[in-house]
Amino acid sequence: MRDLPASLEYRRDGEIAIVHLARVAKRNALDDETVRGIETLFRHLPDDVRAVVLSARGEHFSAGLDLSSLTATTALDSLRRSQMWYRAFDLIQYGNVPVIVALHGAVIGGGLELASAAHIRVADATTYYALPEAQRGIFVGGGGSVRISRIIGPHRMMDLMLTGRIYSADEGQQLGLSQYLVDTGAAEARAIELARKVATVPPLSTYGILHAVPRNAEADPATGYVLENLMAAMAAGDPVAQDRIAAFLAGRAAKVK
Numbered sequence: 001m002r003d004l005p006a007s008l009e010y011r012r013d014g015e016i017a018i019v020h021l022a023r024v025a026k027r028n029a030l031d032d033e034t035v036r037g038i039e040t041l042f043r044h045l046p047d048d049v050r051a052v053v054l055s056a057r058g059e060h061f062s063a064g065l066d067l068s069s070l071t072a073t074t075a076l077d078s079l080r081r082s083q084m085w086y087r088a089f090d091l092i093q094y095g096n097v098p099v100i101v102a103l104h105g106a107v108i109g110g111g112l113e114l115a116s117a118a119h120i121r122v123a124d125a126t127t128y129y130a131l132p133e134a135q136r137g138i139f140v141g142g143g144g145s146v147r148i149s150r151i152i153g154p155h156r157m158m159d160l161m162l163t164g165r166i167y168s169a170d171e172g173q174q175l176g177l178s179q180y181l182v183d184t185g186a187a188e189a190r191a192i193e194l195a196r197k198v199a200t201v202p203p204l205s206t207y208g209i210l211h212a213v214p215r216n217a218e219a220d221p222a223t224g225y226v227l228e229n230l231m232a233a234m235a236a237g238d239p240v241a242q243d244r245i246a247a248f249l250a251g252r253a254a255k256v257k
């Protein structure tokens with residue numbers, strides 16, 4: 001893909017795109033160039049990409065915001081920067097392609113905000129999570145107070161921010177920060193394995209999962225039923241669904257065992 005910074009690596013493996021944060025010397029701290037690159041990448045994902053794996057080079061997934069971007073910054077600079085992060089991470093969360101993130105080492109601050117925008121998080125045993133923003137005298141600015149608080153609950157997020165507490169990989173798994181916890185060094189391989197499976201879900205079902213599920217979790221139930229109803233009707237009427245259901249009824253599709 002064109003116009004990506006050196007801090008982002010992109011490659012294709014069939015229907016899957018594999019992206020690496022690659023700013024190892026700075027522990028994958030997210031500078032403006034990298035976040036702009038994430039925005040470019042997800043805005044211009046080729047139509048035939050059916051799943052994305054987001055992983056990272058080096059010992060740590062990400063040390064969060066590159067703190068050097070905050071020296072001599074104004075409130076307006078920070079406001080604009082956050083808007084860029086929102087655009088980039090919204091493209092991840094509300095695109096048409098499931099994103100599976102592979103975590104290891106530090107998943108800190110903006111790194112956790114980035115991971116929270118993905119649909120599936122796979123952590124290895126070295127992973128740890130922290131939100132040290134307030135210890136540095138700043139605040140989350142990559143959508144964390146919206147996304148992370150919905151995953152772990154606002155009170156846990158307040159504790160992380162107020163006390164500088166660190167969650168281990170095990171704690172993160174119990175709290176839903178990861179959906180999969182694997183051995184040290186195994187997160188990326190598991191994420192790729194999952195991406196291959198995810199890539200087989202037809203586009204209409206994927207659309208419902210990525211767009212209707214998170215919105216219905218926040219909608220009033222009556223509105224949620226209408227959205228679900230429309231989504232279910234659209235998916236069921238799709239020829240792909242008709243073929244797959246016929247295949248099961250004819251004994252030609254896998255059982256759920």
Ligand code: 1HE
Nearest residue numbers: 025026027029063064065066067106109110133140141142
């Ligand atoms: C950085 C950053 C960074 C490393 N911004 N330069 N995030 C934090 O408060 C976390 C800060 N980082 C750390 O606590 C540690 O670096 C790590 C635990 C992640 C890794 O430790 P270590 O010993 O492997 O590496 P290091 O020696 O600390 O760092 C290597 C280099 O990366 C060093 O630069 P060098 O030029 O001296 O080699 C570090 O300065 C640099 N580095 N992390 C800038 N974050 C949208 S709002 C979100 C707000 C936030 O994310 S706040 C959380 C910020």
